[in-house]
Amino acid sequence: MLQKQTRHVTMRERREWLLFALLLGPNLFLFGLFTYWPLLYNFYLSFVSWNFLRPRKRFVWFENYAEVFSQPQFWTIVWNTAIFALFSVGLTLLIGLALALLLNQPLRYRNGARAVLFSPVIMSGAVVAVVWSYIFDPRYGLIDQLLGLIGLSSPNWLGDPAWAMPAVIMVYVWKNLGYAVVIYLAGLQGIPRELYDAARVDGAAPWDRFWHVTLPGLSPVAFFLSVTSILATFQAFDIIKVLTNGGPVIATTTLIFHLYDLGFVSYNAGEAGVIAIVLFAIMLILTIIQLRYLEQRVAYS
Amino acid sequence: MDQLKLTRRQMLRMMLAGGSVAALAACGTAPAAPTTPTDAPAAPAAATTAPAQVSQTGSTVTITYWGSFSGNLGEAEQAMVQRFNESQSDIVVDYQFQGSYEETAQKYTAGLQANTIPDLILLSDVWWFGFYVAGAISELDGLAQQAGLDFSDYEPVLLNEGNRQGKQFWIPFARSTPLFYYNKDLWAEAGLPDRAPETWAEFGEWAPQLIQRDGSTLTRSAFVHPDGASYIAWLFQGVTWQHGGKYSNEDFTMTMTDENTVRAAQFYQDTVRDMGWATLGQDINRDFLGGAAAAMMASTGGLAGITANATFPVGVGFLPKEANFGCCTGGAGLAIPSGIPDEKKLAAMTYIAFATNTEQAGTWARDTGYMPVRISTKQTPDMVAFFEANPNFKTAVDQLPLTRAQDAARVFVRNGDQIIGKGLERIIVNGEVPATVFADIDAELTRAAEPILEDLREVEG
DSSP states (O other): OHHHHHHHHHHHHHHHHHHHHHHHHHHHHHHIIIIIHHHHHHHHHTTEEOOSSSSOOEEOTTHHHHHHHHOHHHHHHHHHHHHHHHHHHHHHHHHHHHHHHHHTSOOTTHHHHHHHHHGGGGSOHHHHHHHHHHHTOTTTOHHHHHHHHTTOOOOOTTTSHHHHHHHHHHHHHHHHHHHHHHHHHHHHHTSOHHHHHHHHHTTOOHHHHIIIIIHHHHHHHHHHHHHHHHHHHHTOOHHHHHHTTTOSTTTTOOHHHHHHIIIIISOOHHHHHHHHHHHHHHHHHHHHHIIIIIGGGOOOO | OHHHHHHHHHHHHHHHHHHHHHHHHHHOSOTTOOOOTTTSSOOOOOTTOOOOOOOOOSSOEEEEEEEOOOHHHHHHHHHHHHHHHHHOSSEEEEEEEOSSHHHHHHHHHHHHHHTOOOSEEEEETTTHHHHHHTTOBOOOHHHHHHTTOOGGGBOHHHHGGGEETTEEOOEEEEEEOEEEEEEHHHHHHTTOOSSOOSBHHHHHHHHHHHOEEETTEEEEBSEEEEOGGGTHHHHHHHHHHHTTOOSBOTTSOBOTTSHHHHHHHHHHHHHHTTSOOEEEESOHHHHHHTTSBSEEEEEGGGHHHHHHHOSSOEEEEOOOBSSSOOOBOEEEEEEOBSSSOHHHHHHHHHHHHHHTSHHHHHHHHHHHOOOOOBTGGGGSHHHHHHHHHOHHHHHHHHHGGGOBOOOHHHHTSTTHHHHHHHHHHHHHTSOOOHHHHHHHHHHHHHHHHHHHHHHHHHHHO
């Protein structure tokens, strides 16, 4: 009897395991193939000298790391990446919040305005960049004409190292603003009306209501947006590639663009692998920090 | 209980079906052998070991041709392919546009890893050599003989560039040289003689009459330089020689810190900063055609397109001199991958023979502005008549005998072109000291040349 019972359990366990494996298998296989394997392979590549063409890869230990970190331009590129991420995310979150609050009011043509604001999100980054490269042209661009109305002349946006990064950030924020607005709007509509009513009864002024009801109510949404936008900015490539190609000189070269440059322009698989590892480490650390410290301060209803 | 069992079984069945579909979608291979994650991206095979199967056993051979021409150049190329396909019935050429020269080379590199390579490929001056040392392109002498192609009628300066140790690997097709372009309307407006400047000093005297300013901004420059990505290092090659400098020696030792090379870079910087009559533009054709720049140096390969699109008469001339005259060749040639069946190689060579025969080389030159690669082309009645009607094309061809092949640093060192280009951007845009920048560039080029030299010793002994 006891024996039979045990066998039954083993059978059952085995079947559960089979089910487990079958449920998990297909996804795990795809993740393994397209996420984990490239990650491991990249790790290996960062230790070899290889140009994608030679049949042999020479193992060079930490030579690639030493080379990458000793180039003075590497730190400029890290700085560029930080500036780009900070301003892109900061401006997207702030302007996005302001526009969402505005578009949450019962205004005329509100839906039309929302649609217009969201449209750049679904456009191809390359197309957006080509159009903006005309807008930025210092001689016949739209911005030059607008500035001309108030008697100013346009800076050489894409040709001047001091202006190229602001230009790229502008385009990136413009393109991604609509997404933040839509998410904020969803958040705003999720805040219970009773809270506002209660606050009003307690005599809270509009500013207090915003500060004590709206903002805490939006915090989960803002947290979600900050996590996803930071990760996205580190991977932003299309606009930079088409708008400035990382230039002038290296003024708009970010880590991801540097990776492309090393890997697919210089054909230096090893050094490109190092940059990929650096990016991976930065994103991992940022995500951990966000989960640990920011999420604690988020009020979920 | 019974019901639960049933559902689970159904679910298992569904999962199995779903799983295999997903696996199929992931691999895109036959269902027989589901690959495991570890061996899926197989260890990159040597460039030379692509499958050598004959996939066509019928009478027609279809070959895939990867090229980099779009716009009016692309149309001319498509027309060439069409003429070939209509001229015979054994071979069908399928022309596939791959993007810029750089993108074409990128895709070929990726294709070598994935074993999806074309049968004929257009490679630019800076790319064929890398594939040659990697053993990824075929030696062509035997194939040329079989296809009845005679190398003796090719322009020697162009042909020899694709020759290593007496063997031909790269056949000139869309070969060009830099040319000095100027806007005749603006020249007349400034009261200048209707010709290109003889020397840079002379152009320096003309330039102030050509520029237009709005406050401190230059709204019209006398001259526009391209940026690194648009091959400033190619145009600067000739300017370096004019100043008596060079990028490197034949043995790959770098000479970027040579006094005259630095002097040439100082001149480039001065044109934009001290003298202030030139700009650095992202799209020099756009600036020239739009009247934002009065002159530029650009490839002869753009001559037909620029002439057709300009709203003003276009003038061209030899490059200006400094200490001496200097002008390099450039452009692209055709190569045949090494990992394809012999039958396809021969078919590809047959197309090369057609595209570069006396008559077709002339049509291609007239359609585009690229150099006629055959000596005999220049004497054909069509070409003689064309030169008479279009003296600008004659100028481009007349300059050819004065040109020579580029320095190893740009064309043989992987990414040498972009390394030098970025250096020039630092000098022109950032205003850094030329000697300092070129010392950095010299070191970077030396380092980039190491693997090439290593491979070269292996390949050529």
